[in-house]
Amino acid sequence: MQVAACGVCRTDLHVVDGELPNPKLPIVPGHEIVGRIDKVADGTDALSIGQRVGVPWLAQTCGQCRYCRNGSENLCDRPLFTGYTRDGGYATHVVADARYVFALPQDGDDIATAPLLCAGLIGWRSLQIAGDGQKIGLYGFGAAAHIIAQVACWQGREVFAFTRKGDDAAQAFARTLGARWSGSSEDAPPEPLDCAIIYAPVGSLVPLALRAVRKGGRVVCAGIHMTDIPSFPYDILWHEREIKSVANLTRQDGEEFFKIVPKARIRTETVSYPLTRANEALADLRNGRLRGAAVLVP
Ligand SMILES: [Zn+2]
Ligand SMILES: [Zn+2]
Numbered sequence: 001m002q003v004a005a006c007g008v009c010r011t012d013l014h015v016v017d018g019e020l021p022n023p024k025l026p027i028v029p030g031h032e033i034v035g036r037i038d039k040v041a042d043g044t045d046a047l048s049i050g051q052r053v054g055v056p057w058l059a060q061t062c063g064q065c066r067y068c069r070n071g072s073e074n075l076c077d078r079p080l081f082t083g084y085t086r087d088g089g090y091a092t093h094v095v096a097d098a099r100y101v102f103a104l105p106q107d108g109d110d111i112a113t114a115p116l117l118c119a120g121l122i123g124w125r126s127l128q129i130a131g132d133g134q135k136i137g138l139y140g141f142g143a144a145a146h147i148i149a150q151v152a153c154w155q156g157r158e159v160f161a162f163t164r165k166g167d168d169a170a171q172a173f174a175r176t177l178g179a180r181w182s183g184s185s186e187d188a189p190p191e192p193l194d195c196a197i198i199y200a201p202v203g204s205l206v207p208l209a210l211r212a213v214r215k216g217g218r219v220v221c222a223g224i225h226m227t228d229i230p231s232f233p234y235d236i237l238w239h240e241r242e243i244k245s246v247a248n249l250t251r252q253d254g255e256e257f258f259k260i261v262p263k264a265r266i267r268t269e270t271v272s273y274p275l276t277r278a279n280e281a282l283a284d285l286r287n288g289r290l291r292g293a294a295v296l297v298p
Contacts, residue, residue, distance in 0.1 A: 001039075001053065001096065005272075006089030007032025007114035008281045008294035009143070010201065011057070014225045015084050016282060023084055030089030030296070031057040031082035032117035033096075034110045044098045052110075054102040054117045055094060058249050059086045074125075074248035081248070090278050092298040102254050115268045115293035116261060119143035124257040126197045126222035126246045127151060133194025134158060137212055139185055140200025141170045142285075143293035144222065146177060147266055148197070153178035154264035160189045160212075162205075164288060173269075173291055188212060197222050206243060207232035215239035222246045270295045 012029040014020050033055035037047050047053065061068050061076035068076050082088045082096070104113065123144035130136060136152055138145040139162045149159045161174030161182040171182035181190055185200075185208055192214035198205045198221050206229045209219040216239065224247075237243070260266075269292025273281040281294040 001035045001037045001055075001094060003033055003035040003089050003091055003094055003298050004110035005034045005114040006030040006091075006275075006296045006298075007117060007119065007143070008273075008278070008285055008296060009118045010285065011118070011224050012083065012090075013282055013286055014201070019225050020084060024086060027084065028087040028089075028091050028094075029083040030091070031055070031084070032114045032119070032295075033082070033089030033094060034104065034113045034117070035089075035094070038093075040098065047098050047101065047103070052104045052106050052108070053096075054104050054113065055082055055089065055096045056100070056102065056117045056121055056249060056254060057081050057083070058100055058251070060097050060100060071252075072250070074250045074253075079248070090275065090296060092275070100251065102251075102258060104258070111270050111272050111295045111297065112268050114295045115143050115147065115270060116257070116266070119293055120147045120261070120266070120268075121249045121254055121257055122222060122246065123148040123199075124151065124260070125249050125253045126199075126220050128253075129244060129246050130195040130197050130220045131218055133217070135160065135189075135191065135193045135195075137162060137189060137193040137196035137209060138174075138179075139196060139198040139205045139209055140202070141167075141174050141182070142199060142290070143268075144199045145197075146173070146269060146292055149174060149177045149179055150266050151260060151264050154260075160193060162187070167288070169291065193217060195220065198226075199223065201226045203227040203229035207236060210236040210241055210243070213241055216241065218242045218244060220244050220246055268293060272297050274298075
């Protein structure tokens with residue numbers, strides 16, 4: 001297919017930095033791809049030439065392992081991932097397995113849609129895993145949090161946004177998207193949270209989030225990679241608090257999420273870069289210089 005836009009995800013930084021095991025090398029990164037089909041393999045009837053589609057992180061699963069058989073294909077024993085173990089969307093064209101591609105509305109803004117393919121999808125999965133608590137904390141207010149804050153507000157929840165200390169711009173941005181409170185990650189929220197999702201790859205946020213949630217509250221780690229979690233007193237986990245991680249996505253997550261996008265009127269904040277400036281986009285993401293999500297345009 002022909003790539004129209006490809007989002008830049010924090011996972012791409014982990015791939016580029018060699019922080020994830022066994023990548024395909026050399027690898028073309030990028031797993032938030034929006035484009036149009038320009039060729040289909042014989043026997044593929046689900047997709048047609050010219051169709052607008054999205055290619056996510058989950059590129060292929062085995063369909064046979066215990067996880068695939070029980071509806072948890074996100075945990076497949078023999079998966080392939082776009083832009084990590086299979087070439088991705090920092091390109092003009094990409095080859096994808098038709099069974100793992102999402103059909104998108106034929107008209108739409110390609111750049112605005114790209115971040116939905118991972119920040120949106122993994123964000124959606126992490127929101128479901130966080131449970132249905134009313135007061136939800138989001139740690140790290142980047143691409144995923146800025147989408148999920150909108151979904152959570154649409155669901156009628158109260159969002160508390162935590163950013164790097166002194167990042168007034170991100171804190172103000174969070175409030176424009178409906179957050180009831182925003183502040184620094186070291187701050188205690190004005191009241192105990194029911195659940196929290198950590199999007200920043202920073203292990204020291206785990207004890208901070210545990211301290212912010214109420215008894216029985218849940219802390220979800222939504223990234224693929226995180227720095228070591230420092231030791232912490234058992235006391236802050238006690239009272240049935242939980243820590244859980246989120247891995248990958250299922251195709252069902254995608255089907256659900258893309259139905260919600262128009263209902264919740266999700267709008268994404270993007271900064272676009274020509275494909276030739278991909279390294280600049282990665283550097284801006286690394287240095288926290290972005291508001292919203294970076295998107296590459298070939
Ligand atoms: Zn499998
Ligand atoms: Zn991603």
